[in-house]
Amino acid sequence: DFQMTQSPSSLSASIGDRVTITCRASQGISNDLAWYQQKPGKVPKLLIYAASTLQSGVPSRFSGTRSGTDFTLTISSLQPEDVATYYCLKYNGAPKAFGQGTKVEIK
Amino acid sequence: EVQLLESGGGLVQPGGSLRLSCAASGFAFSSSAMSWVRQAPGTGLEWVSAISRDSATTYYADSVKGRFTISRDNSKNTLYLQMNSLRVDDTALYYCAEVIGGTGYWGQGTLVTVSS
Numbered sequence: 001d002f003q004m005t006q007s008p009s010s011l012s013a014s015i016g017d018r019v020t021i022t023c024r025a026s027q028g029i030s031n032d033l034a035w036y037q038q039k040p041g042k043v044p045k046l047l048i049y050a051a052s053t054l055q056s057g058v059p060s061r062f063s064g065t066r067s068g069t070d071f072t073l074t075i076s077s078l079q080p081e082d083v084a085t086y087y088c089l090k091y092n093g094a095p096k097a098f099g100q101g102t103k104v105e106i107k
Numbered sequence: 108e109v110q111l112l113e114s115g116g117g118l119v120q121p122g123g124s125l126r127l128s129c130a131a132s133g134f135a136f137s138s139s140a141m142s143w144v145r146q147a148p149g150t151g152l153e154w155v156s157a158i159s160r161d162s163a164t165t166y167y168a169d170s171v172k173g174r175f176t177i178s179r180d181n182s183k184n185t186l187y188l189q190m191n192s193l194r195v196d197d198t199a200l201y202y203c204a205e206v207i208g209g210t211g212y213w214g215q216g217t218l219v220t221v222s223s
Contacts, residue, residue, distance in 0.1 A: 001169075034206070036152070043202070044152065046211030055211055087152050091206045094157070094166035096142065101151040 002026055004090055006099025012107045019075040021102045023088035028069055032092035035064055035073045039084045048073065049091075080106060109133035109212050111203050116217030123193050123221070129186040129203030129214055137181035142206050143188050145199035146216075155201070156188065171197075193221045 003026040013019050023033065031051040036044040046055045048064040051071055061076045075082055083106055088099040115127040127143070142157040156177040157166045165177050176189040186203050200216040 034209070038152070043213045043215060046209070049209035053209065055209070085151075089152075089154070089206060095168060096154040096157060096166070096206065098144075098152045098154060 002090070002095055002097055004088055004097045004099045006088055006102060008102060009100060010103040010105070012105045013078050014107045015078055015080065017078045019078050019082075019104060021073045021086055021088075021104075023071045023073075023099045025069040025071070025090060029090050029092070031066060032090060033064075033066070033071045034089045034091055035062075036087045036089060037082075037084045038087065044087065047086075075104075078104075078106070109210075111205075111212055111214035113201065113203055113214045113217035116201065116219045118220045118222065119193055120223050121193060121195055121221055124189070124191045125193065125219060127188040127190065127201055127203075127217055127219075129188075131184045131186065131203075134205075134210070134212065136184040139205050139210075139212075140207050141179065141186045142204050143177060143186075144202045144204050144206070144213075145197075145219075146202070147196070147199040153199075154206075157206075158186070190219070193219075195221050197221050 005024045033051045035048040038044040047058050051066040052064045063074045065072045086102045090097045110132045112130045140159050143155040145153050145155050158177045174192045178187045198221045202216045203214045205212040
């Protein structure tokens with residue numbers, strides 16, 4: 001069965017820190033991966049699609065990369081408004097699959 | 108303005124049925140594959156089902172296969188999810204969403220509670 005494994009499940013970092021979140025696909029998925037940000041009580045917001053394309057209006061401190069079946073979301077300089085849970089999503093074909101989520105907090 | 112407005116959620120007993128609807132406006136609904144995604148209280152996002160733009164192809168998560176049916180009516184710009192044999196662990200906020208085209212279109216969700 002296909003799986004997306006996301007890590008870490010949570011992290012605590014200081015304002016201005018560089019933060020990285022990783023998703024590993026259990027098989028090749030090309031670039032068909034998106035990253036979402038969800039704040040408490042809010043609808044998920046698309047940050048990045050096609051592994052590295054920044055959604056319009058999303059701050060440039062967010063970036064996405066791919067290396068084989070490993071996908072990384074990087075926040076270059078953590079800001080207070082970035083406190084949220086982040087999810088990756090393999091969105092093409094079937095099954096589609098979210099990662100387990102990474103809760104980002106401020107230290 | 109793009110809108111996805113879900114409806115049809117509510118309280119249902121285990122074994123019961125519900126039909127969710129998602130009314131779309133402000134974008135080319137008939138050209139968009141659509142999905143249902145759910146989120147149980149305090150947990151992560153779970154993809155549930157998807158349908159191609161012409162209804163020719165449907166996909167389901169293993170957890171709902173055989174119990175849920177996704178459909179759409181492009182003449183009404185509406186997506187549906189028929190949910191049968193509901194279980195307590197189907198309790199969640201159900202979102203309709205466009206997740207393939209990089210649009211980021213999501214509804215606000217409709218709450219389904221399965222409880223006796």
